[in-house]
Amino acid sequence: MKRHQLTSKMFRLATGIAAGSPLLILIVLSFVLFRDAMPAFRYQGISFFTGIIWNMGNMYANNPIVKNGVQAAPGAAFGILPFIVGTIGSSIIALIIGVPIALMTAFALVYKVPPSLAKIVSPVIELLAGIPSVIYGLWGMTVVAPWVEYGLGPWLSHLGHMVPFLAAPVGTGLGLLTSGLVLAVMIIPIITSTARDLLKQVPTLPVEGALALGMTSFESVLHVAWPWAKRGIIGAVILGWGRALGETMAVLMVSGDAANYLPANLYSPISSMAAAIASMLDSALTDFSGLSVHALALIAVTLLLITMLTNLLARLLVQFGGRRVGVEV
Amino acid sequence: MINGTGSAIQAPLGDNGVRRPLRKARAIGAWSIAFAALALVVVVVIDILISVVGKGAQGLSWKVLTTQTSGISGGLENAILGTLMLILVSTIIAGPIGILGGVFMALFANSAVANVLRYITDILSGVPSIVIGYFGYTVMVVQWGWGFSMLAAGISLAVLTLPYIIRTTESSLRQVPKSYMEGALALGMTSTTALRTVLIRPALPGILTGLLLAVSIGMGETAPLIYTAGWSNFNPTFQMVKNPIGYLTYVVWTYLNEPYASAHQLAYTAAFLLILIVLILHILVRLLQRKPALQ
Numbered sequence: 001m002k003r004h005q006l007t008s009k010m011f012r013l014a015t016g017i018a019a020g021s022p023l024l025i026l027i028v029l030s031f032v033l034f035r036d037a038m039p040a041f042r043y044q045g046i047s048f049f050t051g052i053i054w055n056m057g058n059m060y061a062n063n064p065i066v067k068n069g070v071q072a073a074p075g076a077a078f079g080i081l082p083f084i085v086g087t088i089g090s091s092i093i094a095l096i097i098g099v100p101i102a103l104m105t106a107f108a109l110v111y112k113v114p115p116s117l118a119k120i121v122s123p124v125i126e127l128l129a130g131i132p133s134v135i136y137g138l139w140g141m142t143v144v145a146p147w148v149e150y151g152l153g154p155w156l157s158h159l160g161h162m163v164p165f166l167a168a169p170v171g172t173g174l175g176l177l178t179s180g181l182v183l184a185v186m187i188i189p190i191i192t193s194t195a196r197d198l199l200k201q202v203p204t205l206p207v208e209g210a211l212a213l214g215m216t217s218f219e220s221v222l223h224v225a226w227p228w229a230k231r232g233i234i235g236a237v238i239l240g241w242g243r244a245l246g247e248t249m250a251v252l253m254v255s256g257d258a259a260n261y262l263p264a265n266l267y268s269p270i271s272s273m274a275a276a277i278a279s280m281l282d283s284a285l286t287d288f289s290g291l292s293v294h295a296l297a298l299i300a301v302t303l304l305l306i307t308m309l310t311n312l313l314a315r316l317l318v319q320f321g322g323r324r325v326g327v328e329v
Numbered sequence: 330m331i332n333g334t335g336s337a338i339q340a341p342l343g344d345n346g347v348r349r350p351l352r353k354a355r356a357i358g359a360w361s362i363a364f365a366a367l368a369l370v371v372v373v374v375i376d377i378l379i380s381v382v383g384k385g386a387q388g389l390s391w392k393v394l395t396t397q398t399s400g401i402s403g404g405l406e407n408a409i410l411g412t413l414m415l416i417l418v419s420t421i422i423a424g425p426i427g428i429l430g431g432v433f434m435a436l437f438a439n440s441a442v443a444n445v446l447r448y449i450t451d452i453l454s455g456v457p458s459i460v461i462g463y464f465g466y467t468v469m470v471v472q473w474g475w476g477f478s479m480l481a482a483g484i485s486l487a488v489l490t491l492p493y494i495i496r497t498t499e500s501s502l503r504q505v506p507k508s509y510m511e512g513a514l515a516l517g518m519t520s521t522t523a524l525r526t527v528l529i530r531p532a533l534p535g536i537l538t539g540l541l542l543a544v545s546i547g548m549g550e551t552a553p554l555i556y557t558a559g560w561s562n563f564n565p566t567f568q569m570v571k572n573p574i575g576y577l578t579y580v581v582w583t584y585l586n587e588p589y590a591s592a593h594q595l596a597y598t599a600a601f602l603l604i605l606i607v608l609i610l611h612i613l614v615r616l617l618q619r620k621p622a623l624q
Contacts, residue, residue: 008521012437018429019438019446022453022495025488029456029464036467104366112360113367121371123615128374130607132549134581135600139377141585185373192370216356239455246457248552249582274459274552281466281556297467300460311455315448 033304036297043070043291044078048298051079054259056284056292064289071289078295080302082262086176086270087303089263090251091244093180094187099237102188106195107221122196129189137253140182141174145254148181149173153267165265174256175269182250187240194236194318198229235317242310246303248274273303378604385601388594398562398575401584402591405599407564411575412548414565415558418483419547423491424540430491431498431536436510436520436528447496454492461488462553470557477559477573485553490543497542501535502528534617541617545610549603551578577603 041048045068057073064071105125109118153170156177160167202225210220256269257279263270271279277296284292396404430450434443465485475481505528513523559573560583566572580599584592 004522005519008519011521012433015429015433015437018426019431019433019495021426021430022446022450022492025491026449026453026456029461032464032468033460101366101369104363105370108360108363108367112363121367123611124371124374127608127611128370128377130545130549130611131377132551132578132581132603132607134549134551134578135377135381135603138581138585138596138600139380143376143380185377188370216352218356218359219352242455246455246459248457248459249578253582253585274457277459277463278552278555281463293467296463300463303457304460307455307457308452311452312448315451 030301030304033297033301036294037301038294039070039291040078040294040298042068043072043076044295044298048078048080048295049084049302050081051077052081052260052262053077053079054082054280054295056287057289059286059288070291072291073287073289076287076289076291078292078298080273080276080299082259083271083273083276083299084302085262086179086255086258087245087272087274089176090179090183090255090270090272091241093177094183094244095237095241097180098184098187098240099191101184102191102240103195103233105188106192106199109192109196110199111217111221122193125189125192128185129193133186133247133249134253136182136186136250140178140250140254144181145173145178147173148175148178148267153177156266167265169265170267171269172256173267174254175258175267176255176263177266178254179251179270179272182254183244183247186247186250187244190240190243191233191236194239195229195233198232198236199225202228231317235314235319238310238314238317242307242314245272245310246274246307247272248278251275252278273299277303381597381600381604384594384597385599385604388598389601393595393598397564398580398595400562401587401589402595403562405577405580405595405602407562407575408577408580408599409602411558411561411565412577414479414574415482415486415554415576416544416547418479418569419486419490420540420544422484423487423494423543426487427491427494427539427543428498428536430495431502431539432524434495434499435502436524443499447499450492450495453488454496457552458489458550459552461485462556464488465553466556475570477557478570479558479565479572479574480569482554482558482574482576485557486547486550489550489553490547493543493546494539497539498532498536501532501539504535505531538614538617541610541614545607548606549578551582554579 044051055075055077057076059073061074065074066072109121113121149170149172153173154168156166157168157170206224206228207220210224211217215223251272252275255271255275257275258269258271259276261269277299281293281296284296287293393404394409395406397407398404430446434446438446462485465481465488469475469481469484470477509527509531510520510523513527514520518526554576558576558579560579561573561575563575565574577599581596581603584596584599587593
């Protein structure tokens, strides 16, 4: 019996350690990234976030220069504003396009699609969430980008005289709009499946009551079911936004991989913070002063903080989203 | 009965059927838009599948599956085996830790601790994969001197998939009725024995689902592998460090930018294989979920 209790205790301890491992990983991860990022921040200061030029400096120079106690190649400058703009811009476009489609899809799935059909459509949407991001990139490069280049782009650019940001040139199709479109498709399943689950939890009685009071079916959804599930759905939207902010491969493949350049119109090539880390590590390794790699760590820290904040907010909203809002049964 | 939506609620009560046709029309319009949205999503899924499957299936042959890549042509054997090895390594690491962690959160932790741990796990699952890749690169590849290697890549994937395994294990254990645990404890079992003999059986399909999802996620990842796995034209060996390893998503990403038809074909074939595996995993998950866990 004694030995039995001992193994039981040991097992409990092991599970405790395992459950604590995400915390440990996050602490080590943050520590390593901050440590790596410090030299870049000392060198560049706050202009890291406001500068437009990313230049590793003269790689053929004999001696590194020293600034604020950090060695750098002569002429090195690290500004990530274009990456920040690209990240925020493409993800906002994704939200503008993806959220209405995702919500309307969820409404249709929960209230109108017959269960036998929903049984087929729901797994299809879940499959969308499971498709690897390189395949979205492949699809974006070979299907969406040509469509933007020859179809959507020229059509939208006719509106250019009203909204200058929509004006031509459309370019190659690889850029801000295409990134936004591909990201929209990637976040739709996240939002749709959460919204669908939340809407299914809405008690039937108030919805039927609304119908009995003479509301149309859509009014009952809008005025009764929506307030009930609203916070949770907003949480899911922010969760999807966080996913779009951190997406690497798909954006890398369809963004046009631009640097040192702020988008001039909706079709401009861009890059995002995540894509920049992936595409520039190779060249950063050639920096003899090592500062470029530190600068990439600073991008990673920035991205980590942004996604942590959005995630925290989203989880809080999702967790408390199921509570009754404005409807009492 | 209903509060907080004010005037919007009163409008339909107040009118005497005058605006009814208008509101009816609006509802029909809104539902049409909803159906259009649903159709659009389905069309997009089909378009993605067609654009990949059409071209990918052409390149699929026994020879492609059993030849190693050579430059821009050849086969995918090294990439397929590499992906499988990476999944194996990451599951061996993340599987036990994840399942144990989920057990702790479902059975042993009090609700406050479980809540905090759940938040932390969720935050880890939200960390962009490229950040994990960078972390793996500076720590394992450079600092520990492992170089591009199976172990560095496998651990990066393990970090990425760990939160999913923890959460699915926890939720599938929580779905087991409390009376099972209480009955076992009343019989004098320790909670460990209760877990091993009573709880594990109904929770197992859920835990397996979590593992399969983790495999599916890990298999589709690229960003954390670019700077931890490297790439190799040769089949993986059992050398864990200082030995780069190939994987399928790398082929899709890089070979698409090569100016050769043979390279493009390989990229499409790799993409097709990835979709095929994801599809099979999803079907397995469906089958596991369909089986009633509890009588």
